Structures are given as C-alpha cells and as structure tokens.
Amino acid sequence: MTMSNNIVLGENQYGKAEVRVVKVTRDTDRHHIEDLNVTSQLRGDFQAAHLQGDNGHVVATDTQKNTVYAFAREGIGSPESFLLRLADHFTGGFDWVTGGRWEAESYSWDRIQAHGEGHDHSFVRNGQEVRTAVVVRDGATTHVISGLKDLTVLKTTQSGFVGYPRDKYTTLPETTDRILATDVSARWRYNTDLDVAGTDFNKSYDDIKALLLEGFTENYSHALQQTLFDMGKKVLEAHSEIAEIKFSMPNKHHFLVDLSPFGLDNPNEVFFAADRPYGLIEATVQRENIAAAPVAWSGIAGFC
Numbered sequence: 397m398t399m400s401n402n403i404v405l406g407e408n409q410y411g412k413a414e415v416r417v418v419k420v421t422r423d424t425d426r427h428h429i430e431d432l433n434v435t436s437q438l439r440g441d442f443q444a445a446h447l448q449g450d451n452g453h454v455v456a457t458d459t460q461k462n463t464v465y466a467f468a469r470e471g472i473g474s475p476e477s478f479l480l481r482l483a484d485h486f487t488g489g490f491d492w493v494t495g496g497r498w499e500a501e502s503y504s505w506d507r508i509q510a511h512g513e514g515h516d517h518s519f520v521r522n523g524q525e526v527r528t529a530v531v532v533r534d535g536a537t538t539h540v541i542s543g544l545k546d547l548t549v550l551k552t553t554q555s556g557f558v559g560y561p562r563d564k565y566t567t568l569p570e571t572t573d574r575i576l577a578t579d580v581s582a583r584w585r586y587n588t589d590l591d592v593a594g595t596d597f598n599k600s601y602d603d604i605k606a607l608l609l610e611g612f613t614e615n616y617s618h619a620l621q622q623t624l625f626d627m628g629k630k631v632l633e634a635h636s637e638i639a640e641i642k643f644s645m646p647n648k649h650h651f652l653v654d655l656s657p658f659g660l661d662n663p664n665e666v667f668f669a670a671d672r673p674y675g676l677i678e679a680t681v682q683r684e685n686i687a688a689a690p691v692a693w694s695g696i697a698g699f700c
C-alpha cells in the first residue's frame with residue numbers, strides 16, 4: 397500500500413456546547429419550569445472554513461446559542477421535540493448543513509410542598525436522575541436516543557453471586573444474599589421510522605423509567621448482568637417504537653463488616669459501602685436482527 401502525502405479534511409462538526417437554558421412558563425400564577433443543558437453541532441460542507449479561512453458557511457456558534465434561547469421562548473415541551481426543532485431549523489435553513497447532532501441533559505424540579513400542597517412558584521431540584529436526549533440527523537435519516545443517568549437504586553436482598561470460576565486469584569466468597577446497588581445509565585434508541593409528531597416523549601420517558609425501576613425489583617438477581625437484561629427486556633416488550641437500549645451500570649459493592657472482634661454477629665445488617673473499585677456492567681438489549689446504527693451512537697461515551 398502506498399501512503400498518500402495529500403492532507404485532506406476528515407469528519408468534522410462544530411457548534412455551541414452546554415447552553416444552559418431555563419424556561420419559566422408563567423401564563424398563570426402556577427408557574428412551570430424546564431431546565432436544560434443543550435449542545436448543538438452542525439455537519440455539512442465546512443471545507444472552505446477549514447482549508448481557506450472562508451467563513452461563508454459557518455453559522456456562528458454564537459448564533460446557534462441564540463437560536464436555543466429564541467426557540468425556548470416558544471416553550472420546550474420535551475427535550476427530544478426541542479432538539480428536533482433545532483435539527484429542522486438548521487438543516488432546513490442552510491443548504492450546506494446536511495445534518496448534525498443535538499444533545500440535551502434535562503434536570504427535573506419538583507414543587508416545594510408547603511402547607512400540604514405543591515407551591516406555585518418555588519421548586520426543589522429532584523436529584524433522582526438526569527434525563528438525556530440526543531438527535532442525530534444524517535441527510536434524510538433522523539435518529540432519536542433518549543435516556544437517563546445516575547438513577548441510583550439498591551435492593552437489600554434477592555441478590556446473590558455464585559457459580560463463577562475459581563482460580564488462584566479468586567478470593568470472593570459466594571453469596572446467595574447480598575445488597576445489589578447501582579447507578580443506572582441507560583440510553584434507548586427509537587426506530588428510525590418513528591412518527592415523531594405522534595410521539596409523546598415525556599410520557600414515554602416516565603413510562604420507561606418506571607419499567608426500569610420495576611425491572612430492578614422483580615426477579616431474584618443472580619448477577620447484575622441478569623438484572624440489566626431483565627430491565628431492558630421489559631422496556632422493549634412494552635415499547636415497540638424502541639429498537640434497542642444500552643446500559644452502563646456500576647456494581648456498587650457493599651461488603652459485610654466483620655463485627656466478630658467486638659463479639660457481635662452480623663446477619664447481613666452492617667455493610668461497608670465501597671466507592672471504588674466497582675464492577676462495571678455494560679450491555680445492549682436489542683430486537684433480534686435490527687440494523688446497527690453506529691451514526692446514532694457515535695459521540696455517546698461510556699456505553700458498548
């Protein structure tokens with residue numbers, strides 16, 4: 397093989413990262429709040445900017461940021477629908493923008509309970525999990541991937557780990573009753589022929605989060621791997637509009653403390669919660685024979 401010395405521009409994208417936008421809807425005294433961190437990146441013909449310093453095609457990152465704020469004036473709705481609006485705007489408005497990647501984290505706020513009811517305009521951050529969304533447009537194809545991260549769950553029994561191979565480095569005792577704890581990170585990809593206008597992404601999100609939590613509780617866990625699969629299977633069984641779901645889940649080990657030096661027994665009651673190292677269990681649960689969508693997943697770190 398001969399190596400060419402011709403240097404050319406490879407894949408590229410650019411935009412504004414982490415635009416923090418908070419939208420308050422105040423049509424009535426009972427306010428609503430939406431809180432997002434949005435990243436917009438454009439793809440297309442940006443050759444001249446990179447090679448000749450000609451910015452004629454470069455929709456400024458500052459303009460992209462302003463567009464996020466301007467679109468928020470009309471309401472956000474759901475992170476996914478907001479990102480899809482941005483995708484339509486940039487690919488529709490500029491001929492040479494043939495695609496891009498729009499990503500958001502969304503933070504949820506609960507009404508503060510005051511005097512027995514949810515306050516009209518005072519909120520407390522719900523720290524349970526962060527909602528995530530990604531829209532990737534590539535010519536005529538649009539991918540939507542929704543997800544969540546840092547959903548911390550734990551069960552105090554109905555989990556064990558036995559039957560693994562033992563070699564000279566194996567010290568872990570088998571157990572049929574341990575704590576199982578993890579921070580769930582999951583991303584689910586919608587079918588590419590999704591009826592976007594007819595999809596209620598907020599409802600879908602609430603339902604999938606509930607299924608993930610239910611899936612965690614339901615069966616005896618022989619390993620976090622099995623529980624992961626149970627959780628993903630539940631989501632795919634209930635949501636035909638989803639092609640696959642990827643997980644990344646740390647196994648947050650809880651070690652039984654030896655209380656015998658103090659003359660005490662420890663019938664699975666006192667644990668040392670280690671923060672590291674942790675097992676890291678990752679897998680995709682998918683419909684059989686689906687076409688892989690590497691374009692959709694590229695840029696999403698920390699999953700396999």
Ligand SMILES: O=c1[nH]c(=O)c2[nH]c(=O)[nH]c2[nH]1
Nearest residue numbers: 557568618619620621647675
């Ligand atoms: O659920 C588990 N899966 C593993 O792969 C593993 N490995 C280990 O040491 N403990 C556990 N637990």
